[in-house]
Amino acid sequence: MANGPFIWLQHIAPQHLLSRVAGALAGSKLPWLKDMLIRRFIRTYNVDMDQAQQSAGDYATFNDFFTRALKTGARPIADGGQFIVCPADGAISQVGRIDVGRIVQAKGQSYTAAELLGGDTDQAARFDGGHFMTIYLSPSDYHRVHMPVAGTLSETTYIPGDLFSVNTATANAVPRLFARNERLACLFDTQLGTVASVMVGAMIVASIETVWSGLIQPHGKQVIRTAYSEGNAPQLDAGGEMGRFLLGSTVILLFEPGKIEWLTDLRAGDTLRMGQVLARKIVAA
Numbered sequence: 095m096a097n098g099p100f101i102w103l104q105h106i107a108p109q110h111l112l113s114r115v116a117g118a119l120a121g122s123k124l125p126w127l128k129d130m131l132i133r134r135f136i137r138t139y140n141v142d143m144d145q146a147q148q149s150a151g152d153y154a155t156f157n158d159f160f161t162r163a164l165k166t167g168a169r170p171i172a173d174g175g176q177f178i179v180c181p182a183d184g185a186i187s188q189v190g191r192i193d194v195g196r197i198v199q200a201k202g203q204s205y206t207a208a209e210l211l212g213g214d215t216d217q218a219a220r221f222d223g224g225h226f227m228t229i230y231l232s233p234s235d236y237h238r239v240h241m242p243v244a245g246t247l248s249e250t251t252y253i254p255g256d257l258f259s260v261n262t263a264t265a266n267a268v269p270r271l272f273a274r275n276e277r278l279a280c281l282f283d284t285q286l287g288t289v290a291s292v293m294v295g296a297m298i299v300a301s302i303e304t305v306w307s308g309l310i311q312p313h314g315k316q317v318i319r320t321a322y323s324e325g326n327a328p329q330l331d332a333g334g335e336m337g338r339f340l341l342g343s344t345v346i347l348l349f350e351p352g353k354i355e356w357l358t359d360l361r362a363g364d365t366l367r368m369g370q371v372l373a374r375k376i377v378a379a
Contacts, residue, residue, distance in 0.1 A: 239336055
């Protein structure tokens with residue numbers, strides 16, 4: 095598969111340095127700088143500010159704007175007792191079955207669930223024959239990530255890696271993209287067994303943040319696993335916020351076999367909104 099200039103530049107670019115610079119700019123409280131960045135971003139990406147809780151001039155930093163809260167009722171939450179709830183605004187990159195441990199990235203491209211989860215073959219085996227969905231968040235999207243089902247956090251794994259873009263062109267051209275990029279894999283104990291929600295970083299993504307531990311140390315060198323016990327494990331409702339991207343990226347959901355049934359009309363490229371129905375639970379609450 096031929097790689098164009100955009101893909102070639104990503105291979106040679108200082109990905110982590112660019113992300114640190116972008117993070118510094120996005121976190122600046124200089125009024126002239128943050129206001130300029132916000133205004134230009136809204137204009138460039140046609141951001142709908144009518145749904146935001148605050149107006150463009152009310153944010154302390156560009157990061158605050160980018161992770162903006164929405165007005166109450168802007169994203170109705172489907173019945174989490176019967177359905178799988180969409181965790182984010184975005185578009186379906188791929189959706190399907192995890193076949194012999196492999197997840198489809200694009201036509202002719204795949205990676206393993208074990209790679210995605212940082213090499214944990216035991217956890218990955220839970221999802222063999224199950225279902226996955228990859229959701230791409232574009233720059234204009236709402237960038238808070240929510241729970242697809244109610245669950246109790248059992249483990250997180252921070253996996254260091256590259257910071258390629260995660261748009262369609264890059265997913266088509268870069269082998270094992272989502273198993274190469276920096277990411278945070280979160281495993282939850284749920285009524286449906288173990289459910290994974292993996293937040294994947296990307297080019298100029300300054301950082302990933304969770305509601306239970308705050309900012310995740312970005313751009314590290316080692317895989318870091320954190321286990322949660324019954325006494326300190328966060329419990330989150332379906333549709334509850336679990337984290338945020340400080341500059342956009344991708345969320346990948348993994349489900350065990352025999353637990354859910356995707357809506358039959360979902361296809362790669364479909365636009366999604368947080369809170370809508372993605373699938374039916376085979377055993378409803």
